[in-house]
Amino acid sequence: MKKYGSLTDRELYVLSGRGDELAFSELVTRYRSFSYGVAYSVLRSPEDAADAVQDAFLRLWRSAPRHRGECEVKSWLYTLSKTAALDVLRSRSAHAALSVDEISEAGADLPDVSPLPDEEAERRETINEVRAAIQRLPEPQREVVVMRELHDMSYSEIAKALNIDIGTVKSRLSRARAALAEALRRAAGK
Amino acid sequence: MKKLSCGTAADLFDEYIDKETPPETSKAIEEHIAGCPACRAELERRAALHGAVSGALGDIPSPPPELHGRIMAAVHAEASSRKRRMASFYRSLAAAAAALALFVGIGAFAFLMRPMMTGDAAQEGNMGGEGGEVQAPDADAFYHPENNDGAAGGAAGVPAEDEALEDSDAVGEYAELFYAYGKGYDGAHIIAVRADSSDDIKALAASFGAAFDGRGFVVPYTEENETAILVWGDGPYADADKPYIYGDADGAICIIVYVKK
Numbered sequence: 001m002k003k004y005g006s007l008t009d010r011e012l013y014v015l016s017g018r019g020d021e022l023a024f025s026e027l028v029t030r031y032r033s034f035s036y037g038v039a040y041s042v043l044r045s046p047e048d049a050a051d052a053v054q055d056a057f058l059r060l061w062r063s064a065p066r067h068r069g070e071c072e073v074k075s076w077l078y079t080l081s082k083t084a085a086l087d088v089l090r091s092r093s094a095h096a097a098l099s100v101d102e103i104s105e106a107g108a109d110l111p112d113v114s115p116l117p118d119e120e121a122e123r124r125e126t127i128n129e130v131r132a133a134i135q136r137l138p139e140p141q142r143e144v145v146v147m148r149e150l151h152d153m154s155y156s157e158i159a160k161a162l163n164i165d166i167g168t169v170k171s172r173l174s175r176a177r178a179a180l181a182e183a184l185r186r187a188a189g190k
Numbered sequence: 191m192k193k194l195s196c197g198t199a200a201d202l203f204d205e206y207i208d209k210e211t212p213p214e215t216s217k218a219i220e221e222h223i224a225g226c227p228a229c230r231a232e233l234e235r236r237a238a239l240h241g242a243v244s245g246a247l248g249d250i251p252s253p254p255p256e257l258h259g260r261i262m263a264a265v266h267a268e269a270s271s272r273k274r275r276m277a278s279f280y281r282s283l284a285a286a287a288a289a290l291a292l293f294v295g296i297g298a299f300a301f302l303m304r305p306m307m308t309g310d311a312a313q314e315g316n317m318g319g320e321g322g323e324v325q326a327p328d329a330d331a332f333y334h335p336e337n338n339d340g341a342a343g344g345a346a347g348v349p350a351e352d353e354a355l356e357d358s359d360a361v362g363e364y365a366e367l368f369y370a371y372g373k374g375y376d377g378a379h380i381i382a383v384r385a386d387s388s389d390d391i392k393a394l395a396a397s398f399g400a401a402f403d404g405r406g407f408v409v410p411y412t413e414e415n416e417t418a419i420l421v422w423g424d425g426p427y428a429d430a431d432k433p434y435i436y437g438d439a440d441g442a443i444c445i446i447v448y449v450k451k
Contacts, residue, residue, distance in 0.1 A: 021262065021269055028261050036253035050257050057261045061268060130246035148208065149240065150247040155210050170205070177204060181239050 009073040017064035024061055031074060032057075035081040037151055042085035048092075055084040075160035078153065126187070133183035141176035144169055194222045199229050203236045 004012065004026040015023035032053060039052035059080045060073075134142055147153045147161070159166045194202075199222045205211045206219050223230040 019269060021266060024265060025258075025262055028258055032253050032257055032261065033250075036257070037250035040250050041247075046251065046254065050254055050260070053253065053257060054261050054264055058264055058268060061265050126242065127246045130242050134243065134246065145243060146247060149244040150250070155205075155208070173208075174204060177236075177239060177243075180243060184239065184242065 013064055013067050013073050016061060017067050024064070027060070027073060028057060031077055034074065034151065035077055038078055038081040039085040039088075041146065041150055042082065043088060048088050049085070052081065052084040052088045055087070056081040059084065072157060072160045074153070075157045078147070078151070078157070078161040126184075129184065129187040130180065133180050133187075136183070137176050137179060141172045141179070144172045145176045145180075148173060192218075194218050196222075196226060196229050199223070199226075200232055203233050204240075206233075207237050207240050 004023055007015075007023070007026070009027065009030070012023045012027050016027065035053045035056050036049055039056070040046070040049040043049050043052060056077060057080075060077055063076075134145060137145065143162070144158055147158045148155075153161070155166050155169045158169045162169075199219055202211055202215060202219055206216060211219065219233075223233055
């Protein structure tokens with residue numbers, strides 16, 4: 001009998017759909033860090049991120065019996081993790097009044113870094129410049145940049161998660177990087 | 191792959207840094223930058239931008255070590271709840287099917303007795319005659335593999351001349367249930383699944399939390415002392431006294447699960 005570790009994501013997910021908890025456990029092993037990263041990037045709270053990850057994996061488990069072998073598990077889990085994180089965000093009383101758009105903005109918000117003296121201050125200033133430039137990107141471009149650079153997702157995984165073609169992923173990344181490069185050039189010329 | 195121009199190479203740099211270029215393209219890019227300092231500098235500039243963006247987005251902390259166990263505990267609770275619901279559903283299904291099987295059995299019996307009723311025997315009052323009691327056919331006789339291939343053998347198979355009835359999956363399933371009841375089981379359920387190899391059967395056993403012993407596997411139910419026994423047979427109806435799996439040319443298999451309290 002095959003070891004679970006040697007099975008593909010799809011094989012594990014099919015077995016999960018038949019109620020195989022050990023197969024699902026292998027998927028949790030493979031992707032809990034990924035799911036946690038997606039949730040944490042939205043929530044910026046370890047406790048809330050853990051809650052969202054648990055919820056995302058439960059949703060993944062529940063949807064497994066309906067799996068027909070056509071979806072990429074990682075892409076599907078990205079969607080579930082982000083949805084679960086946004087649900088947690090909505091449930092926070094402090095954010096109860098935020099609209100969906102505002103939540104999206106908040107989700108992509110990045111912590112500010114206080115300036116420090118000398119080289120460290122300069123490095124942090126550069127980081128803040130890049131972050132500000134990322135924040136200014138149109139949401140579709142910012143999303144693919146975060147998926148690629150923060151969550152290390154392939155073009156194919158991004159395309160499937162967002163239900164767009166790979167060409168669109170490439171063009172959004174290309175435009176985003178050109179804008180970021182230009183922003184950095186301007187910042188360096190100040 | 192032919193040599194790249196500076197423009198073509200530059201267009202591929204981001205994909206190259208993202209490790210999205212095919213091996214032959216990556217090789218062509220590396221050959222190009224080896225002989226083109228300007229493109230090498232451009233590639234380094236792009237790589238620095240990728241690094242700056244990645245660095246600016248920050249690091250994601252590791253998930254807490256107990257998260258895996260926490261997720262699986264929640265999944266296990268969900269799975270246990272699902273199994274309880276399914277067991278309850280199957281009991282309801284078995285009860286409904288038993289009633290229908292009895293109905294179908296009586297109907298089939300009446301159908302088979304029709305010649306007798308229309309012939310001399312019926313005129314002589316043999317059907318529902320002196321005893322006045324209609325008995326359900328013997329379960330073995332009602333649905334037995336040899337009787338289901340259209341052959342006339344057997345005292346009381348599904349009537350070969352009634353093709354619609356013979357081809358009906360529903361009749362087959364209810365007859366199967368009837369057969370199970372006749373054998374003293376409390377029910378049976380037919381599960382259609384797909385398997386391409388014995389490894390799939392092993393995986394299926396594992397999915398039930400059971401160990402495959404080379405012939406079959408037992409699935410223990412924990413609720414109300416109910417036990418479902420699933421045994422993998424050697425072929426279609428190889429051993430009619432035991433549950434079995436049979437398959438078709440497409441690899442589809444049908445598992446008969448007999449349930450006994």
